[in-house]
Amino acid sequence: MIARTDADEGVHVVLGPISDVLDHLPIPAQAAAEARALSDWRAKEYTAARALLVHALSTLDIDGTRLGKTAHGKPLLPGRRDVGISLSHSADMVAVAVAPGRDVGVDVQEAWLPSPGMMRRCCEPGLVADLTEAPPPERARRFARIWAAQEACVKATGEGIAGHPWKIPVHPGDRTGSWRALRWLHLRDADSAAAVCCAYTERTNR
Structure with a gap:
């Protein structure tokens, strides 16, 4: 089951099993294309995390279909660098965090x-x-x-x-x-x- 909680006011975390995310949420085209170069299980982790991020951002009316990253690999939204985002996966779970106006990390x-x-x-x-x-x-x-x-x-x-x-x-x-x-x-x-x-x-x- 996909669940949402707030770590603090304006700091939103959404998490769930990879299978639930892939069964219920659409995969962004950019993520699907990038996942083709990955192994099967790594592709599932990657696309599930990206789909969950888009879902979390959509509740704030923010477009998360395209993703960039800093020189150190931190994910960012190219047109909304004021919005902190983070993604994580482990075994069969994925999680994302979204925090407008703040830096954020989730693991x-x-x-x-x-x-x-x-x-x-x-x-x-x-x-x-x-x-x-x-x-x-x-x-x-x-x-x-x-x-x-x-x-x-x-x-x-x-x-x-x-x-x-x-x-x-x-x-x-x-x-x-x-x-x-x-x-x-x-x-x-x-x-x-x-x-x-x-x-x-x-x-x-x-």
Whole structure:
């Protein structure tokens, strides 16, 4: 089922299963053309995210059928650079965020079991110990919340991996937090099989 929620006033997040999006929403022509160069499953992820973005923007009377990107790969609307947008997919889910007048990033992470090295890279030492002692399913859910928040933040800034998301301090028990000029917010409960996090600027900075 496709669902919509607001992370903050004017910060809209829409998400749903890839199959539901492809069954119920039209695929933009640009996305369909670009997807021909992708593998079958990657094409489904890509077209579903684009279809969901168009759907989310249409509720604000904004045309999202064409998409561009910055030099660092951050998606943008060529004619509406004042509108922050972000896309994410993980396993069978896609999510998009739309925020007029703000920078925004959204990330979906299905729970997955991190390696010891990944935990050491992304977590403070005390948190690594806590995660190591947790049962594997719980460890996977907690780490998904950490990584989703870190990824959402660097998507919002437009830096991506170059922004070193693993250096952003996040505790999996926190529903919300801040980093630089951003506020981040988890949109699902801690026991969910997938983490969904949105990061956004708290004031207009364009």
